[in-house]
Amino acid sequence: MSRHFNFSAGPAALPEEVLKTAQQEMLDWHGCGLSIMEMSHRSDEFMSVAAQAEQDLRDLMHIPDNYKVLFLQGGATSQFAMVPLNLLRGKTTADYINTGVWSKKAIAEAKRYCDVNVVATTESTQFTSAPTQDELVLNPDAAYVHYTPNETIGGVEFDYIPDTGDVPLVADMSSNILSRPFDVSKFGLIYAGAQKNIGPAGLTVVIVREDLLGDTLAGTPTMYDYAVHAAAGSMNNTPPTLAWYLTGLVFKWLKAQGGVEAMEVANRRKAEKLYQAIADSKFFSNPVVKRNQSWMNVPFILADSNLDSTFIAESEKAGLLNLQGHRSVGGMRASIYNAVNEQAVDALIAFMNEFERTHG
Amino acid sequence: MSRHFNFSAGPAALPEEVLKTAQQEMLDWHGCGLSIMEMSHRSDEFMSVAAQAEQDLRDLMHIPDNYKVLFLQGGATSQFAMVPLNLLRGKTTADYINTGVWSKKAIAEAKRYCDVNVVATTESTQFTSAPTQDELVLNPDAAYVHYTPNETIGGVEFDYIPDTGDVPLVADMSSNILSRPFDVSKFGLIYAGAQKNIGPAGLTVVIVREDLLGDTLAGTPTMYDYAVHAAAGSMNNTPPTLAWYLTGLVFKWLKAQGGVEAMEVANRRKAEKLYQAIADSKFFSNPVVKRNQSWMNVPFILADSNLDSTFIAESEKAGLLNLQGHRSVGGMRASIYNAVNEQAVDALIAFMNEFERTHG
Numbered sequence: 035m036s037r038h039f040n041f042s043a044g045p046a047a048l049p050e051e052v053l054k055t056a057q058q059e060m061l062d063w064h065g066c067g068l069s070i071m072e073m074s075h076r077s078d079e080f081m082s083v084a085a086q087a088e089q090d091l092r093d094l095m096h097i098p099d100n101y102k103v104l105f106l107q108g109g110a111t112s113q114f115a116m117v118p119l120n121l122l123r124g125k126t127t128a129d130y131i132n133t134g135v136w137s138k139k140a141i142a143e144a145k146r147y148c149d150v151n152v153v154a155t156t157e158s159t160q161f162t163s164a165p166t167q168d169e170l171v172l173n174p175d176a177a178y179v180h181y182t183p184n185e186t187i188g189g190v191e192f193d194y195i196p197d198t199g200d201v202p203l204v205a206d207m208s209s210n211i212l213s214r215p216f217d218v219s220k221f222g223l224i225y226a227g228a229q230k231n232i233g234p235a236g237l238t239v240v241i242v243r244e245d246l247l248g249d250t251l252a253g254t255p256t257m258y259d260y261a262v263h264a265a266a267g268s269m270n271n272t273p274p275t276l277a278w279y280l281t282g283l284v285f286k287w288l289k290a291q292g293g294v295e296a297m298e299v300a301n302r303r304k305a306e307k308l309y310q311a312i313a314d315s316k317f318f319s320n321p322v323v324k325r326n327q328s329w330m331n332v333p334f335i336l337a338d339s340n341l342d343s344t345f346i347a348e349s350e351k352a353g354l355l356n357l358q359g360h361r362s363v364g365g366m367r368a369s370i371y372n373a374v375n376e377q378a379v380d381a382l383i384a385f386m387n388e389f390e391r392t393h394g
Numbered sequence: 395m396s397r398h399f400n401f402s403a404g405p406a407a408l409p410e411e412v413l414k415t416a417q418q419e420m421l422d423w424h425g426c427g428l429s430i431m432e433m434s435h436r437s438d439e440f441m442s443v444a445a446q447a448e449q450d451l452r453d454l455m456h457i458p459d460n461y462k463v464l465f466l467q468g469g470a471t472s473q474f475a476m477v478p479l480n481l482l483r484g485k486t487t488a489d490y491i492n493t494g495v496w497s498k499k500a501i502a503e504a505k506r507y508c509d510v511n512v513v514a515t516t517e518s519t520q521f522t523s524a525p526t527q528d529e530l531v532l533n534p535d536a537a538y539v540h541y542t543p544n545e546t547i548g549g550v551e552f553d554y555i556p557d558t559g560d561v562p563l564v565a566d567m568s569s570n571i572l573s574r575p576f577d578v579s580k581f582g583l584i585y586a587g588a589q590k591n592i593g594p595a596g597l598t599v600v601i602v603r604e605d606l607l608g609d610t611l612a613g614t615p616t617m618y619d620y621a622v623h624a625a626a627g628s629m630n631n632t633p634p635t636l637a638w639y640l641t642g643l644v645f646k647w648l649k650a651q652g653g654v655e656a657m658e659v660a661n662r663r664k665a666e667k668l669y670q671a672i673a674d675s676k677f678f679s680n681p682v683v684k685r686n687q688s689w690m691n692v693p694f695i696l697a698d699s700n701l702d703s704t705f706i707a708e709s710e711k712a713g714l715l716n717l718q719g720h721r722s723v724g725g726m727r728a729s730i731y732n733a734v735n736e737q738a739v740d741a742l743i744a745f746m747n748e749f750e751r752t753h754g
Contacts, residue, residue: 046432067400072402107469236634255414272405274594356433
């Protein structure tokens with residue numbers, strides 16, 4: 035067995051300690067004589083795993099008591115519909131900030147349920163930045179304001195939390211949740227697919243302010259109603275127990291590392307190193323304005339795109355996996371989530387330097 | 395490590411061989427240097443796992459080419475809405491057969507989208523049987539006919555596939571899929587939550603005839619549109635890759651056992667043994683009419699319900715887990731899915747006989 039450095043954008047690297055624990059407990063969870071995935075979600079054993087995972091996330095993110103934490107299925111893509119279905123609450127318009135591929139997907143789905151007011155877009159500059167607070171022309175009558183704090187494909191991250199006054203702020207935090215502290219009280223709702231910084235694919239975490247629940251659009255499927263899940267402790271039906279358990283192990287690991295505060299220090303250092311190496315290079319480049327360079331997803335291109343396939347082939351040989359950029363944009367992308375340690379980033383930088391020396 | 399006999403109704407027992415393979419491959423899938431759950435769903439490696447799982451299911455169930463196989467999230471409970479949203483296709487009424495708790499849940503959700511015509515119900519006899527074909531008063535103009543071939547809580551299983559003429563037949567096969575051969579060509583749509591006979595919770599399998607796709611009710615969320623998933627090979631967004639992989643291992647295991655044809659032989663033998671033991675007993679009883687006694691879920695009650703907690707405590711001590719009945723009905727229930735082998739059933743019967751001898 036040999037573990038490689040994994041820069042996958044998602045499903046992404048998980049902490050090796052988490053995988054080892056899951057491996058050890060696979061056939062017999064804590065002496066119960068069965069796997070965690072073979073027991074009822076309503077058993078005392080699983081209920082304690084579920085509750086502990088929620089409490090650990092509350093501790094890690096300092097989630098206020100007036101927020102519900104939901105463990106759902108369907109990915110962020112399901113949230114693109116669930117957000118308007120639940121948060122319009124009689125209103126007919128919502129504000130959206132457009133900073134790239136994932137913003138656009140959220141906007142397209144919301145348009146099926148309400149008038150979408152795009153309050154700022156950086157499309158004219160190929161999504162190489164996020165708008166500043168001053169550039170947001172917000173509608174005080176909007177049901178909510180939606181944005182994507184970190185665009186996984188473009189590698190564009192907001193360097194601030196938008197101030198939306200009394201209008202609830204909604205964030206697709208799929209690719210930067212838990213990467214650093216965020217003041218949850220500034221949000222009406224946060225959602226995140228698990229498969230980047232939380233756990234395996236198949237789980238979606240939703241953190242929502244209680245007062246926003248309970249007024250869905252007519253025709254909303256029961257399983258798309260946050261209030262139903264909140265009332266049932268995310269067990270209106272059988273939840274994805276294995277994914278929930280693994281997510282709990284990741285939260286425990288995060289706590290042991292020193293929480294999101296420690297992640298902030300590590301992630302800042304990892305990102306700064308890698309962006310500095312790119313800035314110092316005459317061969318690699320990243321198009322994003324400095325203040326919005328993502329800590330989690332670092333896209334970069336080679337001066338000669340004919341060398342892309344060579345770069346991929348040689349990086350794989352060197353044990354650096356999944357560096358190809360998203361199929362929609364090409365180039366390269368290194369995703370350096372919490373579970374990708376500094377050693378991996380150092381190895382990548384060394385490889386890039388050597389590649390530039392020999393092919394540049 | 396000591397594995398016990400696990401009679402959980404779901405999430406339920408998985409084949410030990412499957413868990414062992416997953417354990418072995420947990421940190422390094424096939425020498426790739428990362429876990430299967432850490433790689434992109436669009437990687438060649440995962441795509442091959444996904445395609446193989448679909449092919450194995452097609453082989454096992456002899457699924458005709460004009461049916462799509464979808465690997466979704468959200469459980470059968472999400473299907474309760476997805477079925478009417480996709481299959482009404484301009485019609486306003488659907489036929490439902492009511493045989494218990496799960497039928498009623500499906501009916502309640504469908505009523506939010508159409509007129510539900512309950513074409514037969516066994517509620518007046520406390521759901522201790524399924525209606526016969528003669529008792530079904532079908533509406534030839536219904537959009538579809540929905541039924542629950544096996545009621546997990548009541549332990550009532552249909553002994554035939556309803557003939558619905560040209561009206562598509564829809565089945566919630568969550569608790570008896572793969573337990574024996576079913577002629578898929580008789581169905582318009584089959585759905586099943588994975589956590590009983592397929593794999594871990596968090597995956598839902600849908601088998602749907604192609605001509606029924608593509609005409610959803612206005613306002614249907616994109617992720618509730620079967621056609622979207624069919625067109626994207628169930629990868630419209632990130633699928634639950636770990637659950638899909640584990641499910642593939644279960645399908646491989648099933649093939650190695652001799653497929654659903656071999657399961658039919660084994661499951662018939664297991665069920666007949668257990669029902670015979672109950673029939674022979676003066677202490678245990680099962681209320682279901684013989685022709686509808688479920689092969690998968692065997693509920694039984696003790697002559698003296700004061701002994702219920704003693705039965706549970708002593709069975710657990712004997713390594714027989716999760717025999718308590720559903721919280722809504724009480725009593726006992728032994729779920730004997732494919733992964734629960736005959737040895738487990740023998741051990742249960744021996745324990746029941748001994749319990750009757752000492753407490754009866």
